[in-house]
Amino acid sequence: MAGLASALLLSASLAGPIAPSPGAVVDPVRCGPEGRFSYALYAPKAFDPGRAWPILYVFDPRSRGRFALDLFREAAERHGFLIASSNDTRSDTDDARPSLPVSYTHLRAHETVLDLV
Numbered sequence: 001m002a003g004l005a006s007a008l009l010l011s012a013s014l015a016g017p018i019a020p021s022p023g024a025v026v027d028p029v030r031c032g033p034e035g036r037f038s039y040a041l042y043a044p045k046a047f048d049p050g051r052a053w054p055i056l057y058v059f060d061p062r063s064r065g066r067f068a069l070d071l072f073r074e075a076a077e078r079h080g081f082l083i084a085s086s087n088d089t090r091s092d093t094d095d096a097r098p099s100l101p102v103s104y105t106h107l108r109a110h111e112t113v114l115d116l117v
Helices: 065-079 101-116
Strands: 024-029 037-042 056-058 082-086
Touching: 024 065, 037 065, 056 065, 065 082
Parallel strands: 056 082
Antiparallel strands: 024 037, 037 082
């Protein structure tokens, strides 16, 4: 099994693979049909594509992928994990969509990263 870090050469982008820069946020990373969905991705400064990395998936209930990612950035640096935070989840707003599209968004973002392992 290839390391998760090498898996982050994400084929999810419509423009081609995305190689995360250590200590930088890539937002948006497009996934799903026609790039309809996206997430924010963070790799800590110590990121090394030659080893496996744990990953935290974040699903903010108001589609604030970057905002939610930023809440965990310090911990990602300290404890050494990647963050993938959905830009498409909505569950506690007046215009909340039915759960099926939200579930599909979660699965597509998750599948995009896992397909690369």
